[in-house]
Amino acid sequence: MAGLVVTGTPRTPLDLVDTLAEYSVATVHEAQGRTGLLASAITPIQSGTRVAGSAVTVTVAPGDNTTIAVAVEQCQEGDLLVVTPRAPCDMGYFGDLLATSLKTRKVRGLVIDAGVRDVADLQAMDFPVWSRYVSAEGTTKGNLGDVNVPISIAGQIVHPGDAVLADDDGVVIVPCARVAGVLVAAQDREEKEEISRARYLAGEIALDVNNMRPMIEAAGIRYVDYSMWKERRIS
Template sequence: MFVIEPMPPQIPDDLVALLERVETATVGHVLHSGFVDRRIAAVLPGKRVAGTAVTIRIPHADSALLHWLTAEVRPGDVVLVDRCGDDRHACWGGVITNAMKLAGVKAGVVDGPATDFSEIVRVDMPMWCRGPSSITTKLLGLEGAVNVPVSVGGQVVHPGDAVLCDESGVIVLDPARARAVAEKAIAMQENEIVLLDRLRRGEKLPDISGARAMVEAKRVR
C-alpha cells in the first residue's frame, strides 16, 4: 500500500535566503532539539542549503516510491528519507541524484546509506546520508508513504518543515519559528566576528567570555 499526501506549502524565498546565512553549529548554541543524528553526514563538505521538507518513508529494499517522487518534487524542496531502520540498502544513487537535481531539489537527506558518490560529486548534488553502500534497493512496488511525519536520524520531520543542512549536520525547524532562530543565530555570528577581532588585537578569550572569572571564583588555592 502507498500513502500519498499532498505536497506541502513551500517556505518563503526570503526565509530560505536567511537560513542559508546560518551555520547549524551556531543554532547548536541556542537549541538542543531539531538536529538529526550527527552520523548522517555530508557527502559534499562545504555545502550549505535550506529548503522545504518533503518527506518519504520507504521500507528495506523497495525504492519504487522514491522513483515516483522524482516527478512530484519542486525547485526548493529538500527530500528527507526515512528508511525504517534499514542500514544495508542504498536507496539513493546516480539515477535518483540526476532526477532530483533536474527537478530543482536543493538536497537529499537519507537515514541510511547512499551509493554512486562519484556521481553525486559530478552532479554537485548536496547529499547527507550514513555513508556508502554497494547493495541497492530494487523496484519492488511494495509500500511506502509520502508527505507524512517521518523519523530521520531520531528527529521527527513533518512535511513543510524548514530544513537547514551544512557540513556540521542537519537541523529541522518549525517554519513558524525558523525566522526567529535564524535571526538570533546571525546576530551571534556577527558578534563572533567582533570577538575574533578582539582576539587578534591581543585580548584573551577567557577574559572576553567570562570564563576566567568563573574559574577564579571557584579555584582551589
C-alpha cells in the same frame, strides 16, 4: 498501512530558506536553543557545500526505494528530500539516476538515514547528499512507504515543509513556523561572534572574552606554582 502520499503540503517560503543558507548549521543550531540537529552519523558525501530547502519527507520500506521515486513527483524548486527507512538498512537507496531526476526539478539535495551509491557521480554532478552509509548494494522495488507525513529521522521529528539546513558539520531542522524568529537569533549570534573574533585577534583569550573566570572559580579551580607543586609531589 503504507502508501500514503500527501499532496499540496505547505512549504517554508523560499526567501526565508535562502536567507537561512547564509548561516552555518552550528550557528542555527545554537540560535534555536541547541535543538533540531540530526545525529552525527548523518554526514556529507561532499565537502564545502551548504544548502537549505523545504523538507519533502519520505519513509521507505527496508531495502526498497520505490517510495523515493514516488516522492520525486511531489518535489518542486527549493525542496530538499528527507528520507528514512521504516527499519534500519544500510543499502544504497539512491544514486545518480534519481539525483538527475531531482536536480532537473531543482531539488537542492538529499538527507537520508540509510545508504547511497554512485558517490563519485553524485559529486561530479554537484548534487549534495547527507547519508548514514555509503553502499554499492542496490535495493528492490514494489514495497511502499509514505510521502509528506511527519517522520522521525536520526533523533529528530521532521514535518513536511520544515526548513532543512545542511553543511559540512551536519544537518539541522528548523520548524516552518520558527524560521523567521531563528533567522533573527542567528543574525544576532553572528554579530556577537564578530565582536568576539575582534577581541581574539587583539590577543584576548576565551576566559576573558566569555567572562569565564567567575564560573571556573565557583567550580573550584586552583592555580599552584610549579615549584610548590613539585615539592608537594616529592614529599
